[in-house]
Amino acid sequence: MQKNRNLFRIISLLLASATPIVATNASESLGYRESSLSAGQVAAGILPAIDLRLPLNPMLVKPEERIGRYGGTWRMAMVKVENNLFQRVIGYEGLVRWDKAWTKVIPNVAQSFTISPDSKTFTFQLRRGMKWSDGYPFTADDVVFWYEAMYRNEELQSLLETRFKFGKDKLVVKKTDDYSVIFQFAEPQGLFLQNLASVKGAFATNCPRHYLAKFHRDYNPDIDRLIAQEGVKNWVELFKKKSWRTVDVMPFSMVPEFPTLFAWVLEPGSFDTDGNPAPIVKAVRNPYYWKIDTEYNQLPYIDRLEFRVVEKAADVLPLVLAGEIDMQDRNVPAEAASSDNQMKGGYGLYTLVSAFSNYMAVSFNQTHRDPVKREVFRNRDFRIGLSCAINRPAIIKAAKLDVQPVQVAPLPGTPFYNERLATQYLGYDVDAANRYLDRAGYGQRDAEGFRMGPDGKRLRFTMLNPTPVPGGDFSVHLPMIQADWRAVGIDMAIETVHRTEADKRWTANDFDVTAFTGAGGFDSILSPRHYVPSETFWSQQGVRWAYWAVDADDPRAEEPPARVKESIALYRQALQAADPDRQTELMRRIMDIAAEEFQVIGIHSIPMGYGVVRRYFRNVPPLMFSAAFYPNPAPTNPCQYFIDRP
Structure with a gap:
């Protein structure tokens, strides 16, 4: 028992000490830099200048090893449709998040937060000037929209995560200004912040009012025309079709036009209207992403992500050995850890410490x-x-x-x-x-x-x-x-x-x-x-x-x-x-x-696990937790990973 206790202490210390990701803010523009992909779009008049795309206080992320290089494609594989993989790689951008060492909850979309002594009132300060991936402002109105349009709507209860159902009369969400929002509970909620730091806790930052309101009966008087146009039975089906379909998909939407706060956004054609994936699901950098590195380079470093769709988990190892997976641990079998396979595939390993029982x-x-x-x-x-x-x-x-x-x-x-x-x-x-x-x-x-x-x-x-x-x-x-x-x-x-x-x-x-x-x-x-x-x-x-x-x-x-x-x-x-x-x-x-x-x-304990990482794929911590509530690799901020090759 003492050995295990010390193991978890050592792991947390290692994660905390190895160039930690910090949640500090850049208070003003100090000459932000951007990828050539975004710069080209600015030059072509497609995008506004970078100072106009970032919030006044972007989140500052300290890279794991060093400042990265822009460009490249991160290749992964998924078995049919794995919502959980999308959530862990792309979709972890809630008001708060876990720190890399899994020791505390830190600000994320919210630049700061306060909790009342009785754990009934949680106040979040948002980042002024922050924008959705389509360039529309993200404000407290979006968070309040979740509460008024979904939480309090009887017909959309199926889209609410169980642990965030507190009862209609036991939670009030309100804004005090455009960048301040309060969650007021009737009863103490001692674990609300920890649950909010989970993947499913991103509900409050994934309800773009300007997009979703037109599919909601209470906000669009012309809703019947859209229902007929989309060929659905009612407004609830329309709302789900244009957002998440089921609570299991949230917070990651398979609708390419759905605005997000994620580092990468889906490219058109990745999924059909029924939610079926293309052979390769593709995502491209979000030019409005709101995090920067310590030299004021806008993140992410990597331009594109590709998820190759396979039929079964056994199909992942051949891709690893063929050098067609850049960095991944999900569905990577134990055989991948052998030295012979590492040599054959030209990759190394990072260690996964399981938090499962x-x-x-x-x-x-x-x-x-x-x-x-x-x-x-x-x-x-x-x-x-x-x-x-x-x-x-x-x-x-x-x-x-x-x-x-x-x-x-x-x-x-x-x-x-x-x-x-x-x-x-x-x-x-x-x-x-x-x-x-x-x-x-x-x-x-x-x-x-x-x-x-x-x-x-x-x-x-x-x-x-x-x-x-x-x-x-x-x-x-x-x-x-x-x-x-x-x-x-x-x-x-x-x-x-x-x-x-x-x-x-x-x-x-x-x-x-x-x-x-x-x-x-x-x-x-x-x-x-x-x-x-x-x-x-x-x-x-x-x-x-x-x-x-x-x-x-x-x-x-x-x-x-x-x-x-x-x-x-x-x-x-x-x-x-x-x-x-x-x-x-x-x-x-x-x-x-x-x-x-x-x-x-x-049956038995969990063995030490491993993820595979190509030699040129950088800023991946050598060790991370593997857990449901620590949605690896997301707490290590994949936006600061980069590809270092000619």
């Missing part, structure tokens, strides 16, 4: 629509028995990983580590597995040796296996788990689907059991999905319980059992607590309950 979290759907499966999956002895039946050492050996067996739990060395939760029911013990399964009431077997369920039929279910998943894949793990469970009389099938399809199935509560990378290791207070059902479809042990936790009146919601309700109540208190010590006390109580309930099965 487990390589593979197995969740049984305890709010299943089938009452028989629901009864089985809610049986704690059933879950314990299956955990004991898994031969984790054999899986680790077959997968050739340097890891240790562990359950889904906060990481050692973090404030909420719970030894019982992390270590119980890990041993491979077939006798114990059979005893627990018998005690669960499923001792009777059919002619083939499979256990019978409470309805007198074979106990059979399907594992939903999404691909790709962060940090690896389950191609070795799942067949071995399937064989282990078969050995104790459990009949499990495996259904492999693309991640986007899995998202739909989870949301619809249409699955038996599923596996995904375990969250809540380093950031368990922000992502407690496995310990308390609070993150809708991400809390796959009880999706309908999670809907209830967010909104008890949601038609998809189901009231949870008493012990689960207790955890939800404790987490609500933690969200509102302004005192960190009180937050810690409440989270530790949640972990005690999680250990007693044993809702989710873990």
Whole structure:
């Protein structure tokens, strides 16, 4: 435990000390410089001069190694459509952001912020003169538009991220002038700023009023003409079509004409009107981007981004080895780290320290629509028995990983580590597995040796296996788990689907059991999905319980059992607590309950991960976190990466 605690301290110190990105401001124009691409557009009369495009106080970014060079194309790959990749590379520009070392929240789009002592009032000062990618001013009116046009509109609730639904009467957003905006809560919100620093927290800076208002019924009296013109049923469909379609896409819009504050903007033709990608999705520098380096060069350095679309995660490695990926860690397999492959592909590595809790979290759907499966999956002895039946050492050996067996739990060395939760029911013990399964009431077997369920039929279910998943894949793990469970009389099938399809199935509560990378290791207070059902479809042990936790009146919601309700109540208190010590006390109580309930099965720890980076691709930190709430590589400011070759 001491080793892990020191590891995270050392990592944060290294990240903080290695030429940190700072959130200082340039108070006035001191001879800004720009790329030749932008300069050419200025000369041609397409763009205004750079002093007119930057805010009065652009954000100053200190490069990782040195001042970069303009130009070039950053090449990446994505499996079909990966919204998460876009969000992590391009779409992380909220009012605030995490610093590179993941130690504090710093200003971003907002030049500064203040928080009242009771954590009810959050005031943000915006950057005067800042502009959207189409040159239109970004002001407090855009933030207030999100509140008035979306947050308070019943028909657009599906576009609101769960963790930012506070209730109509519990939040007021107002401006005091064109560059000052206040979030006023009825109750304390002790974690609001940390959640605002996540990718999904960029909602407030991704609602260009001048663009979106014409697709909103309350702002456009001629809305019926646009509805007919676009061939949609109503104004809500029109609004979604012209913005994000679903909450999962936000804050990154696939509509090329959608104005943004991002460093790069989509080129026309990257996506069709149905959201399907071109073979190569392209983005080009935003000439109105509002960050500069320490020598007053406008960022980004790199002119263009290209995302090559592939069918499956296995298609990424050949591109890496062929030298067609410049810098990427998403969907890059462990084989890429071998010295032979590095030599062959002409690339190096950067290290990823995972903040996830487990390589593979197995969740049984305890709010299943089938009452028989629901009864089985809610049986704690059933879950314990299956955990004991898994031969984790054999899986680790077959997968050739340097890891240790562990359950889904906060990481050692973090404030909420719970030894019982992390270590119980890990041993491979077939006798114990059979005893627990018998005690669960499923001792009777059919002619083939499979256990019978409470309805007198074979106990059979399907594992939903999404691909790709962060940090690896389950191609070795799942067949071995399937064989282990078969050995104790459990009949499990495996259904492999693309991640986007899995998202739909989870949301619809249409699955038996599923596996995904375990969250809540380093950031368990922000992502407690496995310990308390609070993150809708991400809390796959009880999706309908999670809907209830967010909104008890949601038609998809189901009231949870008493012990689960207790955890939800404790987490609500933690969200509102302004005192960190009180937050810690409440989270530790949640972990005690999680250990007693044993809702989710873990397999083993996460191995050290790596990203690939070409020798000429510069300003990439040698080490960064890999996490959901630290959306790597975004906190390292990809706008300061550059390509250094003739």
